[in-house]
Amino acid sequence: MKILVVGGGGREHAIIWKLKQSRNHDIYCAPGNGGISELAACVPIKPTDIEAVAAYAKRERFDLVIVAPDDPLYMGLVDKLQSAGIRAFGPTAQAARIEGSKVYAKYLMKKYGIPTAEYEVFDDFAKAAAYVKGCPMPVVVKADGLALGKGVVICETVDSALSALKEIMLDKMFGEAGNRVVIEEYLEGPEVSVLAFCDGKTILPMQSAQDHKRAYDGDKGPNTGGMGTFSPSLKYTDEVRNAAEETIIRRTVDALNAEGVLYKGVIFFGMMLTKDGPKLLEYNARFGDPEAQVVLPRLKNDLLEVVEAVLNGTLDRITLEWDDNVAVCVVMASGGYPGKYTKGVPISGLNNVREAVVFHAGTAVKDGAYVTDGGRVLGVTALGTDIQDARKKAYAGVNEIFFEGAHYRTDIGLK
Ligand SMILES: Nc1ncnc2c1ncn2[C@@H]1O[C@H](COP(=O)(O)OP(=O)(O)O)[C@@H](O)[C@H]1O
Numbered sequence: 001m002k003i004l005v006v007g008g009g010g011r012e013h014a015i016i017w018k019l020k021q022s023r024n025h026d027i028y029c030a031p032g033n034g035g036i037s038e039l040a041a042c043v044p045i046k047p048t049d050i051e052a053v054a055a056y057a058k059r060e061r062f063d064l065v066i067v068a069p070d071d072p073l074y075m076g077l078v079d080k081l082q083s084a085g086i087r088a089f090g091p092t093a094q095a096a097r098i099e100g101s102k103v104y105a106k107y108l109m110k111k112y113g114i115p116t117a118e119y120e121v122f123d124d125f126a127k128a129a130a131y132v133k134g135c136p137m138p139v140v141v142k143a144d145g146l147a148l149g150k151g152v153v154i155c156e157t158v159d160s161a162l163s164a165l166k167e168i169m170l171d172k173m174f175g176e177a178g179n180r181v182v183i184e185e186y187l188e189g190p191e192v193s194v195l196a197f198c199d200g201k202t203i204l205p206m207q208s209a210q211d212h213k214r215a216y217d218g219d220k221g222p223n224t225g226g227m228g229t230f231s232p233s234l235k236y237t238d239e240v241r242n243a244a245e246e247t248i249i250r251r252t253v254d255a256l257n258a259e260g261v262l263y264k265g266v267i268f269f270g271m272m273l274t275k276d277g278p279k280l281l282e283y284n285a286r287f288g289d290p291e292a293q294v295v296l297p298r299l300k301n302d303l304l305e306v307v308e309a310v311l312n313g314t315l316d317r318i319t320l321e322w323d324d325n326v327a328v329c330v331v332m333a334s335g336g337y338p339g340k341y342t343k344g345v346p347i348s349g350l351n352n353v354r355e356a357v358v359f360h361a362g363t364a365v366k367d368g369a370y371v372t373d374g375g376r377v378l379g380v381t382a383l384g385t386d387i388q389d390a391r392k393k394a395y396a397g398v399n400e401i402f403f404e405g406a407h408y409r410t411d412i413g414l415k
């Protein structure tokens, strides 16, 4: 089968690696990266140039296009592909609003009784400012639209809430995404990510994962795209899972149906496990990155069969099967990330990694050798009989790899 995967990070590398584990499909990737180019033909088209992606997919007669990142989904790439008669995996623009608009997501949660933080929506700065003055602290301020994972501010004081509102609503730090804000109650508890395949009727949750958002050990430093993950989460016990599946996951599909939205693809549930039970923080309309890097290696099914079942509406005939091993992914980032960093730094030692798979997030090939090409560079992923074993193997891999300025957390999986 001739497949195009849209995206170019560690998540896309993991998706392609997983597809190739089952069969030697003919895979292309737009734009891909250095590591992906070992498994797929990389084509230099930007995922956000949805016209160009659709035209390319049509011209090259792909049997299937998998759209992995949020922007092209929200911009309507799947709609475009579908109207050109190309099978595309991922939600339509309308369905992707569960991620693209936090106001819409909260509206769904409230209307259909999905447990979430209490909140108010504002499109007027003065009213929002007056409201936060009466809120207990901390309070959470969220830009409505996509903001590269930077549109959420946890505010300890009224002053910091006011400056977050100013930056989002008046200075338009995230452009149109800040036309509206959600101001919500601060929730406490461990955070768990659950991905699920959805064909519009049936929803099949995958195994849980936990991310490490902060740059440094002990959850210190600025937020990042994710510095590492592990799966499964021990906090996601059977009891929590039953509650989450009933009150959050199933209710979401029912809510979408009631709203007349057909959702086909992956839904990511970002949950906070509070003392009052699991509450939903947000949806993503896609595989998480780096959650995919620990969940997909544990999935025993042929990924393509599951994808086909989503497209055909036959997910009720699939049972997901899981490897009992634990997976750990340690992200190696460029020096300076998530701030300024340089690209083009040579990477060595990749061939010495024995017991881990290295998913490339931001690499390129230059003169036949790998160089860094992004903030997050590699995701070193290992399976083990328990978390200690998986950590040992992943960090043994990390220790073989060198690039100037590399930084990574040493505590992935210890939470
Ligand atoms: N109500 C809340 N209470 C406590 N922490 C929150 C709350 N909402 C979000 N967060 C924290 O902020 C992070 C980012 O928020 P999220 O809603 O996932 O937006 P995004 O991923 O689009 O930036 C979450 O992963 C969580 O750690």
Ligand SMILES: [Mg+2]
Binding pocket: 270, 282
């Ligand atoms: Mg999030």
